[in-house]
Amino acid sequence: MRVIFREDQERREHEALSEDASFPDESEGRDRSTEPDRLRTDYQRDRDKILHTKSFRRLSHKTQVFLAAEGDHFRTRLTHTLEVAQIARTIARALGLNEDLTEAISLGHDLGHTPFGHTGESALAGCLARHKGIDPASPGAEALYRHNEQSLRVVERIENGGRGLNLTPEVRDGIVNHTGDLRAETLEGRIVAVADRIAYVNHDIDDAIRAGILSEADLPASTHAVLGPDHSSRIETLVLDMVETSASCDDIRMSADVWDAMMELRSFLFERVYTCDAVMAEVAKATHLIGDLFDHYVAHVNEVPAEYRDISEGDDLRAVTDFVAGMTDRYAKNLYQRLFIPSAPHR
Numbered sequence: 186m187r188v189i190f191r192e193d194q195e196r197r198e199h200e201a202l203s204e205d206a207s208f209p210d211e212s213e214g215r216d217r218s219t220e221p222d223r224l225r226t227d228y229q230r231d232r233d234k235i236l237h238t239k240s241f242r243r244l245s246h247k248t249q250v251f252l253a254a255e256g257d258h259f260r261t262r263l264t265h266t267l268e269v270a271q272i273a274r275t276i277a278r279a280l281g282l283n284e285d286l287t288e289a290i291s292l293g294h295d296l297g298h299t300p301f302g303h304t305g306e307s308a309l310a311g312c313l314a315r316h317k318g319i320d321p322a323s324p325g326a327e328a329l330y331r332h333n334e335q336s337l338r339v340v341e342r343i344e345n346g347g348r349g350l351n352l353t354p355e356v357r358d359g360i361v362n363h364t365g366d367l368r369a370e371t372l373e374g375r376i377v378a379v380a381d382r383i384a385y386v387n388h389d390i391d392d393a394i395r396a397g398i399l400s401e402a403d404l405p406a407s408t409h410a411v412l413g414p415d416h417s418s419r420i421e422t423l424v425l426d427m428v429e430t431s432a433s434c435d436d437i438r439m440s441a442d443v444w445d446a447m448m449e450l451r452s453f454l455f456e457r458v459y460t461c462d463a464v465m466a467e468v469a470k471a472t473h474l475i476g477d478l479f480d481h482y483v484a485h486v487n488e489v490p491a492e493y494r495d496i497s498e499g500d501d502l503r504a505v506t507d508f509v510a511g512m513t514d515r516y517a518k519n520l521y522q523r524l525f526i527p528s529a530p531h532r
Contacts, residue, residue: 194226203281205435207371213354227353228285234350235289240296240339246513248302249385249392259395260388262298266291268388272424273380277373279428287373289352290359294377297335299510300517301471306332308475309510316483316502335510337361343507347496375437383423386450391416393458405453411446423447474521479509481524 195210202208209226222230235241244263260268270291277287299305310330311321319326337360341349359374361367369375393399401415412419426443439447458464482489482505489508497504512520 189224191222191224191226198226198283201281202283205372206282207286207355207373208283209285209353215351215353217351219351226285228283228289228356231350231352231356232285232289232292234352235293235296235340238296238339238344238350240344240511241292243511243513244295244298246515247298247300248514249389259392262295262302265384265388266295268384269294269377269380272383272420273373273377275424276376276380276428276431280372280376280431282373282376286355286359286371287376289356290363290369290374290377291380293340293352293356293360294336294363294381295332296339296360297337297510298332299330299475300512300514301475303332304468304471305475305510306330308472309479309506311472312476312479313502313506316479330506330510331364333361333364333367338507339511342496343493343511346492372437379427379437379439382447382451383420383427386447386454387416387420387423389454389458390450393454396463398458398461398463403457405449408446408450408453411442412450419450474517475509477525478512478517478521479505482508 195208198206198208207228209228212227215227221227225233241263244266245261247262249260249262249265270288273287273291274284277284299309301308307327310327313329314321314323314326317329319329337357340352340357340360344350355371355374359369359371359377362369362374363378363381367378369378390399390404394401412422423439423443427437427439430440430443431437438444483501486494486501486504489504493504493508497507509517
C-alpha cells in the first residue's frame with residue numbers, strides 16, 4: 186500500500202482540477218509561517234483546524250430560525266453549516282474547483298453567529314448602538330455587528346487562546362465575504378456564498394412545514410414551475426443550474442430565471458415565516474434576553490471570562506460582544522435565569 190503524501194496530492198490537483206481552481210501550493214501564505222504537513226495540503230489543514238474549534242462545536246446548540254422548536258429534527262446552525270458544505274462541495278467538484286478550500290470556508294462561515302440566529306445578530310447590533318449613543322433604528326446601526334465579520338474575528342483572534350487559527354488568506358476571504366453583496370476573491374468562496382442561500386431557503390421551508398406554519402401547497406406556483414414540486418427537486422434544480430451556468434460563463438452564477446425563483450422563495454419566507462406571529466413572539470423574548478445579558482456584563486465587565494477580556498485590548502464593549510456572541514441558546518437561557526430570575530425559596 187502506497188502512502189499519498191501532500192506533494193502527491195498537490196500534483197494530482199494540478200493535473201485534475203480546472204485551471205481556475207485555487208491551489209494550496211499557490212496560496213498567498215499564512216500570517217505566521219509553519220512547517221508544511223506531510224499528509225495534508227494547507228486547505229485540508231484549515232478545514233481540520235476549524236472542525237476542532239470550540240466555536241464549531243457550539244454551533245450544534247445555536248438556533249437557525251425556530252427559537253423554541255419542539256422536536257429533534259429542526260435545523261441548528263451546525264446542521265445548516267453541514268448542508269452548506271455538502272451543497273458547495275457538490276458544485277465545486279462538478280466544476281473542477283478545489284473541494285478542500287470550499288469545505289473549509291463552508292465550515293467556518295457561520296462561526297461568528299450569535300445565539301438565537303439572526304435575531305441575536307440584530308439584538309447585538311442594537312445593544313452596541315445603545316451603548317455607543319447611536320439610535321438602534323438609524324441607518325447603519327445593524328452594521329455594528331455582522332456575523333461574517335465576527336466569524337473572521339473568531340478564526341483570526343478569539344480561538345486558540347487569542348492566537349487565532351492562522352488560516353490561509355483564501356479561507357479567511359471566503360469566510361468574511363460569504364453574505365449579502367460581498368464577493369469572495371476565489372471561485373470556491375463564491376460557491377459557498379450561493380450554497381448558503383440554497384441551503385437556508387430550502388431547509389427553512391422544510392422546517393416551516395414541519396412546524397405547521399406552511400404546507401408545500403402554500404409555496405408560490407411560479408417557483409414550483411421553475412424549481413420543482415418538492416424539497417429534493419428544488420435543491421437538484423438549483424445546484425444543476427448553478428453548475429451549468431457557471432461552466433458557461435467562467436464565474437459562479439445561476440441563470441436569471443432560477444435565481445429569480447430562489448429569491449422569490451426567500452421573499453416568501455420573510456413574509457410567511459420569518460415575520461409570522463409564532464416566530465416573532467420568540468424573537469421578542471430572545472431580543473430582550475440578549476439585551477439584558479449584554480447590559481449586565483457591560484455593568485459588570487469583571488464577570489466576563491478572562492479569555493475575552495485579555496484579547497479585547499481594554500475595549501469592554503468588545504469583550505462583552507465576543508462573550509455574548511459565542512454563547513449557545515441553552516447557555517444564554519440558563520445564564521439569564523441565574524442572573525435575573527430568583528430561585529424559589531427552599532421549604
